Structures are given as C-alpha cells and as structure tokens.
Amino acid sequence: MSFLDPTWTGLLYLVAAALFILALMGLNSPRTARRGNLVGAAGAALGVVTVFLSARLDNIPWILAAIAVGTAVAAPVARRVKMTQMPQLVAAFNGVGGGAAALVALLELAHTGDAWVRLAIAFTLLVGAVSFAGSAITFAKLQELMTTRPVVFRGLPVIMAAVLLAAVGAAVAVVLTGSLPLALALLVLGLAAGVLLVLPVGGADVPIVISLLNAFTGLAVAASGLVLGNVLLLVAGTLVGASGTILTRAMAAAMGRSVAGILFGAFRGGSTAGSTAVSERPVRSSSAEDVAVLLGYAQRVIIVPGYGLAVAQGQHTAAELAKALQLRGIQVDFAIHPVAGRMPGHMNVLLAEANVPYEELKEMTEINSEFKTADVALVVGANDVVNPAAKTSSGSPIFGMPILEVADARQVVFLKRSMRPGFAGIENELLYEPQTTLLFGDAKDSLTKVLGAVKAL
Amino acid sequence: MDGISLLTITVLAVFVGFEVVSKVSSTLHTPLMSGANAIHGIILVGAIIVAGQAADPWVLAVALLAVVLATANLVGGFVVTDRMLEMFRGRRDREGPR
Numbered sequence: 001m002s003f004l005d006p007t008w009t010g011l012l013y014l015v016a017a018a019l020f021i022l023a024l025m026g027l028n029s030p031r032t033a034r035r036g037n038l039v040g041a042a043g044a045a046l047g048v049v050t051v052f053l054s055a056r057l058d059n060i061p062w063i064l065a066a067i068a069v070g071t072a073v074a075a076p077v078a079r080r081v082k083m084t085q086m087p088q089l090v091a092a093f094n095g096v097g098g099g100a101a102a103l104v105a106l107l108e109l110a111h112t113g114d115a116w117v118r119l120a121i122a123f124t125l126l127v128g129a130v131s132f133a134g135s136a137i138t139f140a141k142l143q144e145l146m147t148t149r150p151v152v153f154r155g156l157p158v159i160m161a162a163v164l165l166a167a168v169g170a171a172v173a174v175v176l177t178g179s180l181p182l183a184l185a186l187l188v189l190g191l192a193a194g195v196l197l198v199l200p201v202g203g204a205d206v207p208i209v210i211s212l213l214n215a216f217t218g219l220a221v222a223a224s225g226l227v228l229g230n231v232l233l234l235v236a237g238t239l240v241g242a243s244g245t246i247l248t249r250a251m252a253a254a255m256g257r258s259v260a261g262i263l264f265g266a267f268r269g270g271s272t273a274g275s276t277a278v279s280e281r282p283v284r285s286s287s288a289e290d291v292a293v294l295l296g297y298a299q300r301v302i303i304v305p306g307y308g309l310a311v312a313q314g315q316h317t318a319a320e321l322a323k324a325l326q327l328r329g330i331q332v333d334f335a336i337h338p339v340a341g342r343m344p345g346h347m348n349v350l351l352a353e354a355n356v357p358y359e360e361l362k363e364m365t366e367i368n369s370e371f372k373t374a375d376v377a378l379v380v381g382a383n384d385v386v387n388p389a390a391k392t393s394s395g396s397p398i399f400g401m402p403i404l405e406v407a408d409a410r411q412v413v414f415l416k417r418s419m420r421p422g423f424a425g426i427e428n429e430l431l432y433e434p435q436t437t438l439l440f441g442d443a444k445d446s447l448t449k450v451l452g453a454v455k456a457l
Numbered sequence: 458m459d460g461i462s463l464l465t466i467t468v469l470a471v472f473v474g475f476e477v478v479s480k481v482s483s484t485l486h487t488p489l490m491s492g493a494n495a496i497h498g499i500i501l502v503g504a505i506i507v508a509g510q511a512a513d514p515w516v517l518a519v520a521l522l523a524v525v526l527a528t529a530n531l532v533g534g535f536v537v538t539d540r541m542l543e544m545f546r547g548r549r550d551r552e553g554p555r
Contacts, residue, residue: 020496024477027489034542037492041535044499048531051502057509059517066508066521067501070528078536089537090491097497097530103523104503107516116460211490214497221497222467228503229458235470240497242474247481247490254483344486349541363483 009054012046013232019043020236024243047232083350084310087343088142091210094217095135101220102128102187108227109183115175120226122171125183128220129190130197131213137198138206138213148206151199160196163189197263204384204398205262207343208251212259215244254338256390256400283419283431285438288446291378291413292453294437295321298375298411300331302367304404305351307341308381308417314444315354318380321451322356328454333360335367335377335404337385368405377409381416381443387428396426412436415446488541495534501527 004012020043026036057063074093081089105124112118140146170186173179201209218240225233252259295301303322309315322332334356340347348361362370371377379386386406389396406412412435419431430436439446481489504527508520 016499020499021473021477023492023496024474024489027485027492028477028481030485033485033488034539037488037495037535037538037542040492040496044496044501044531044535047499047502048505051505055506055509057505059508059511059521062517062521063505063508063524066524067528070525071532073525074529074533075536078533078540081537081540086491086537086541087487089533090487090494093498093530093533093537094494096526097494097500097534100504100523100527100530101497101500103519103526104500104507107507107511107520107523110516111510207487211486214490214494218493218497221500221503222470224500224503226463228506230503230506231458231463231466233499233503234463234466236496236499238467238470239474239477240493242471243478243493244474244490246475246478247486247493250478250481250483251486251490254486338483345484346487348484349487 003056004050004054006054009050010231012050012054013230016043016047016050016232017235017239019046020239024239047236050232083346083353084307084341085143087207087210088139091135091138091142091213094210094214095132095139098128098131098135098213098217098220100128101217101224102132102190104224105220105227106180106183106187108224109174109178109180112227113178117227118175118178119171120223121183122174122186124220124223124227125174125186126167126171126190126193127216127223129187130194131216131220133191133194134198134209134213134216135194137195138210141198141201141206148202150202156196156200160193163192163196167193201262204339205255205257207339208248208255208257208259208262211244211248211251212263215241215248218242218244251339251344254344256402281432283438284434284436285440286413288439288449289453291437291439291450292457294376294411294413295325295330295378295450296328296454296457298325298330300374301325301376301378302333302335302371302374302406302409304335304337304377304379304382304386304406305340305347306337306380306382306385307346308383308415308443310341310346310350310381312381312443312445314380314442314447315350315356317444317447317451319351319354319356321447321454322360324451324454328457333362333367333370335364335371335406336361337364337382337404339401340382340385364402364404371405371408374409376411376413377406379406379412379414380447383416383428384426386430387426388430389426389428392429393426398426406430407433407435410435414438415443415450416440417442488538491534491538491541495531495538498527498529498531498534501531503527 023040222237504523511517
C-alpha cells in the first residue's frame with residue numbers, strides 16, 4: 001500500500017484547517033450556524049482520514065477500536081442530553097480533549113532530544129492537565145455533585161502560588177532533562193492547579209470558566225501540534241485558543257464581570273460568598289387564581305424566563321400562556337437576560353423550541369426601559385438576573401452584573417420552587433417588596449394552573 | 458518545518474481566531490463555544506499518530522486512552538453543538554420560505 005506524499009498530506013491538512021475557519025465563521029450567525037458546525041465536522045473527518053493515509057501506522061485495528069469506543073460513548077450521550085445539562089456536557093468533552101493532549105505530549109517525550117520541543121511538551125502537559133481537572137470540577141458543580149457555591153479556604157492563594165511555582169520548576173526540569181518521572185510530576189501539579197483554579201468560582205460564573213478552559217485546551221492542542229510538527233493541530237488549536245479567549249471576554253462582559261475578577265475575586269475576600277440561610281422574613285404568597293386575575297386584567301405583561309423554566313421544561317406552557325393573554329388583547333413580551341439559564345443564549349434556544357415568535361423575545365437593553373410601562377412582570381424560575389443586589393450590594397458575588405429592571409413594573413409575580421436563593425446563592429430583596437407576589441411550585445405546574453385560571457376568567 | 462514558518466502560521470491563526478468571533482451576538486455564545494470545543498477534538502490526529510508509532514504495550518495503552526478521549530471530544534462536541542443549533546430551526550421556519 002502506498003501512502004500520500006508530504007505535499008498531498010500538507011494540502012489536505014490545509015483544506016481541513018480552512019474548513020475549521022469557515023465553521024467558526026458560520027457559527028457567527030443563527031442562519032448559517034448549523035451548516036457551519038457540519039462544515040467543521042467535515043474538516044475533522046478529512047483530517048482524521050488524512051492521517052491514516054499519510055504514514056505507515058501500526059496498531060490500526062486497535063486504533064479503530066478505540067475510535068469506535070469513544071464514539072459509542074460520546075455520540076449517544078450528546079444526542080440524548082437534556083437541554084439543561086448541555087453546559088456540563090460541553091465541559092466534560094472539553095476536559096477529555098485537554099486530557100488527550102496531555103497524554104500525547106507525555107508519550108512524545110521519549111522521542112525527542114530537542115529543548116524547544118520539550119518546552120512545547122511541558123506546556124501541553126501543564127495546560128492540558130489544568131483543563132482536564134478544571135473541567136472535571138466545573139462538571140461536578142453544574143451537575144450539582146458538589147456545592148455550586150465558591151469553595152474558599154484559608155491559605156488557598158498560598159497553596160495555589162506554591163503549586164504554580166512547583167509546576168514552573170518541574171517544567172524547567174523537564175525541558176532540561178527530558179525525565180519522564182518529572183513529566184508525570186508536572187502532570188499531577190497541573191491537575192492540582194486546575195482544581196484550585198475552579199474551586200473558588202461561584203456557580204453563576206461557571207459558563208465563563210468553561211469557555212476559558214476551552215481556550216486552554218485549544219492552546220494545549222496547538223502546542224501538541226508543535227511537538228508533533230503537525231500543522232493542522234497547530235492551526236486548529238491556535239484558532240480555538242484565540243477565539244475562545246475573545247469569547248470568554250465577551251461572555252464576561254455580558255455579565256458585567258472581568259475574567260480576572262471571576263477567577264481571583266474569591267481569593268481576595270470572604271465576603272463574596274453570599275448568604276446560605278433561608279430567610280424567615282414574611283413574603284406575600286398567592287394562589288394561581290389570583291395570579292391569573294393579575295395577568296388577565298393587565299394591559300402589558302413582560303415574562304422573564306430563567307433556569308427554573310428550563311429545568312421544569314415549562315417553555316411550551318409559557319408560550320401557551322403568552323398566547324392566551326394575547327387573545328385577551330394583552331401585550332406580552334419575553335425579556336431575555338443574556339446569561340439567564342446556565343449558558344448565554346439558553347433562553348432564546350428554549351423559547352424558540354416552544355415556537356415563541358422571534359419578535360416577542362426582547363433583549364435586555366431593548367426591554368429594560370419598558371418595565372415602567374408594564375402592569376405585571378412575571379418572573380418564571382429566574383432569580384439572579386433580576387436581583388437588585390447586583391446594583392446595590394458591592395459585596396455580592398453578582399455585583400456589577402446588569403439586571404432586568406423588573407422592580408419598575410407595577411406588579412412583580414415570581415413563580416418559584418422555594419425560598420432557596422438562586423444559583424449564585426444570594427438572597428433577592430425584591431421578594432420582600434410590597435409589589436411582589438409569589439407563587440410557589442414547579443414552574444411548569446404553576447404555569448399550567450395559571451393558564452387554566454386565565455382561560456376560565 | 459522550520460521554526461519561523463511555524464511561528465508565522467501561529468501568529469496568523471491567532472488573528473483569524475480573534476477576527477472570526479469578534480462580532481457574534483450573545484445568543485450564539487454557547488453554540489460557538491461548543492463548536493470551538495469540538496474543533497480542538499482534532500487532537501485525535503495527534504493521538505492516532507502516537508498510537509500508530511507505539512511499540513511498547515504500555516505506551517500503546519496510554520495512546521489508545523488518548524484516542525478514546527479525543528474521539529469523545531471530537532464526535533460528542535460536534536453532535537452536541539448540532540443539538541443546540543437544531544433548536545434555532547423552528548424560528549427560521551416561521552419566518553417563511555426563503
């Protein structure tokens with residue numbers, strides 16, 4: 001069997017790299033996004049086929065079996081995952097990619113004597129391990145296998161600094177000696193650094209950290225491209241590293257945060273922790289019938305959806321309720337906070353699935369001035385994105401995040417499961433305001449009851 | 458390939474990476490992150506090369522582990538991104554045939 005010569009290999013890798021760039025460009029617009037993703041998959045397939053054709057490889061049956069195993073595990077999970085669990089799945093896929101890059105670098109150590117290549121290996125080991133362990137912690141937080149609140153303990157900054165110093169020392173030693181045990185030590189230090197990096201990050205900021213770790217994995221893959229002298233890995237990894245960095249900053253900006261603030265905010269002071277206690281203060285809770293009356297005799301209603309709606313899968317009921325109110329001549333809009341839910345764009349996707357017309361989904365900047373004219377703001381399973389603490393309480397972990405100004409509406413109705421604070425773990429003062437009414441229960445159940453009561457009016 | 462060519466490629470790729478995502482709306486942040494996540498699954502190519510050169514059974518075992526992990530990243534990443542984007546379709550259909 002003959003193999004592709006290096007020129008052909010290089011050309012095919014170039015085509016694959018160009019397809020990756022086209023994929024990212026396609027993902028820029030809702031109209032072309034799905035096609036863009038398929039273009040990216042085609043580029044990946046081309047790259048994989050090319051590597052099999054380009055050189056004599058041993059162990060091909062084993063490799064094909066390993067690919068089959070990876071596909072058999074990942075594809076069904078990705079196919080069936082619930083909308084609400086997508087962020088942690090992306091975190092998991094990102095982590096295993098970082099792990100794979102670190103393993104590739106580890107195995108290449110024996111094949112090189114070049115100090116520059118060893119430097120790239122040390123970088124890949126460290127960054128890949130950070131990404132792997134960091135993603136594992138993010139996954140655990142989002143899956144609620146551990147607390148979603150920032151984990152901080154005395155001496156954390158000192159331990160982090162010590163681990164990073166040790167890692168730099170180990171990296172230098174690996175570059176100088178090429179020793180495998182030292183490389184393993186570097187790997188372990190990288191894992192420790194990844195855990196320590198993500199532990200202090202609060203639940204609401206986790207999506208931003210996923211994006212950051214995604215950029216990290218990209219950089220690790222780029223460095224592994226230098227290790228193997230493979231241009232496709234270099235270009236694809238660099239693209240992801242660069243675009244991931246910009247994306248991380250854009251996401252942080254949408255929440256009014258800085259990336260450094262998210263990563264190191266919890267290091268600086270204990271006050272960012274927020275309150276855990278469920279308050280005993282009185283609130284005004286109400287029945288579905290009362291809420292239906294409030295809504296049914298309003299002229300303008302703004303619905304604010306949040307994670308609770310996604311968890312309860314109440315989007316179809318919410319859409320029906322909006323339709324029922326519109327039939328009564330009421331103007332209904334959905335106010336979409338850019339980070340409502342657990343990932344940016346979560347609510348848009350959710351409501352698009354329930355066939356809510358695009359024109360009724362209003363972005364935060366567009367709708368915020370209109371709450372003044374609304375009779376009722378109906379908050380369905382959202383909390384942090386309407387919490388005035390973001391404006392008033394400088395010690396709060398969400399301080400500085402732009403919020404939806406629901407307090408400006410004449411009446412505010414919260415559909416909530418319980419008085420438990422939101423994902424960021426901060427109490428919402430708005431719940432105790434005189435214009436606020438609460439209806440406790442699962443978002444979908446409450447919406448169904450309210451819908452029934454509105455129809456009966 | 459010599460060092461300076463690799464450096465050139467890297468720097469150009471950085472600029473392309475910055476450029477392609479600089480104007481994206483917040484609605485698409487998550488699918489874009491997920492799509493980029495799938496793209497770095499191309500580390501599979503590296504894992505295949507390492508596994509294909511492995512002579513020692515332990516090295517092969519570790520390399521095959523890398524292949525499994527990288528495949529999960531690559532395949533799972535593209536599939537989950539497609540799932541996310543599938544949900545945008547409803548909206549486009551309502552805007553009528555183009």
